[in-house]
Amino acid sequence: MAGEEKVQVFGFRSGSYSRRVELALKLKGVDYEHIDEDMLNNNKSDLLLKYNPIYKKVPVLVHNGKPISESRVILEYIEETWMESYAILPKDPYQRALARFWAKYIDDKVVPAIEKAFRSNEEEREKRIEEAHEMLEPLEKELQNKLFFGGDKIGFVDIVGLVLPGWMHASEEAAGFELLTTHKFPNLNKWIQDYMNHSVAKEVLPQKDFLVAFLNKVVFGRNN
Template sequence: MAEVKLFGNWGSPFSGRIEFALKLKGVEYEFIDEDIYNYKSPLLLKYNPVHKKIPVLVHNGKPICESLVILEYIDETWEKGPSLLPKDPYERALVRFWTKFLDEKCVPTLWKTCWSIGEEQVKAKEESTELLKILEGTLSDKKFFGGDSIGMVDIVANFISYWFIILQELAGLQVLTKEKFPKLGAWIDDYLNCNIIKENLPPKDKLTAYFRARFEAAAAAAAK
């Protein structure tokens, strides 16, 4: 059997993407939990010397870095299980477009909204709302971004479905709500109710405690 290892972090939405994909494909793997803030293991630095970050998938001793690249590799390497990308070249191009949009636009802006203050937060909230409107329109009447089943865009959007909901609550924000974005709200429910996704999410209480501690540390630092 092929040896598969995933260098990740229990609370990271980026390594979570890879775990969800591997689980959906039925691929057995070993998970190596990295302390990404305090200590990066020699193996992680060896396998990802350029960016020095997670996730890194190691397949038969060969490392693959960057979550979007890893997801495509998983889909092309293990044909069993559901396809993460469509076969049609145009549809595949659309998937790459939206995953890049999520990573380069949505995730950084939503993250900034929760951690900034004052005018910077107001601006980030406005930008986040506009980006979420685009995603709402993209969903249209589909259950998932790719249609009737979970695909690569859904997996890449996992930060929005789970991590951001926790963060906005801790920050006292209501940027993404079912009232404002009913289609995204329905998508979140369908995505999180998928057994494989639900069973492999980081525990909500643990993730909430982790982010709360970071909020408190940031507030204490700002008060000095």
């Protein structure tokens, strides 16, 4: 059955949301075809517009011709479709609800606050950093002594939080200041290091030098 399946991921090389989907598939051991979209130049393929006509963005998972969009929705689809291998979500209903809560918190609160901090000018930077820290503190407490948010292995919240290990250090270098300091966020920093050293995660995490160059050009408008 698995050999007859066709799985495609329409994604973007620098996009953390696309990498979420790829990481989940790799953890599950699902073979897939990656189709890179030129989102940087807003040059979207006809297939992407066909498969995601409402949002017109990546990622899109196409499974046997059926498209699914929005990364967290895709992750749940992957979990429910390939249940026999590597559980992404906990079996316990309460723990599943908590995982969904923290995943939504990352997307709704943490990511926007971090983006505002890195894009801030010198006048507003201190305020934006403080706001980002305020959003990060609950994650720091939630990790406690766990290796990952999913316990001893990467789970749903970790996959959604891929933006931190994947993009944080590059963003700090490009912006010229440290946001996630070790003394203030020891748990998150350890989590990031463990994440970056994970054998499967390494396959999808982007190269730091590439990201720094990308951020300098796209976010900060620097040519060098």
